[in-house]
Amino acid sequence: MEILQGIRDDNQHAEIKDYLLAFPILKNTPVQSYLHSSDIYRRCRKKGFTIRKPVDCLISAVALENNAILFHNDSDFEKIAKVTDLRLYK
Numbered sequence: 001m002e003i004l005q006g007i008r009d010d011n012q013h014a015e016i017k018d019y020l021l022a023f024p025i026l027k028n029t030p031v032q033s034y035l036h037s038s039d040i041y042r043r044c045r046k047k048g049f050t051i052r053k054p055v056d057c058l059i060s061a062v063a064l065e066n067n068a069i070l071f072h073n074d075s076d077f078e079k080i081a082k083v084t085d086l087r088l089y090k
Contacts, residue, residue, distance in 0.1 A: 028061070057080065
């Protein structure tokens, strides 16, 4: 969503959407993932890290639950990786 919502050109939007749909869709268990997300947020706060967008904790929880490597461009994920086993693509 975050990638696609900012694309203004319709052709570019369609091209990038098709590209993104080639990636696997990760499954989550809503209640468990939300609880896991809140735990991630709290762990970060205890270490002095403020996560600006709580949805980043949810994305991280789903990645962790699926043993996925997260490709990102957001400093919040770097903070989350410091307090969890989140694997980041470098």
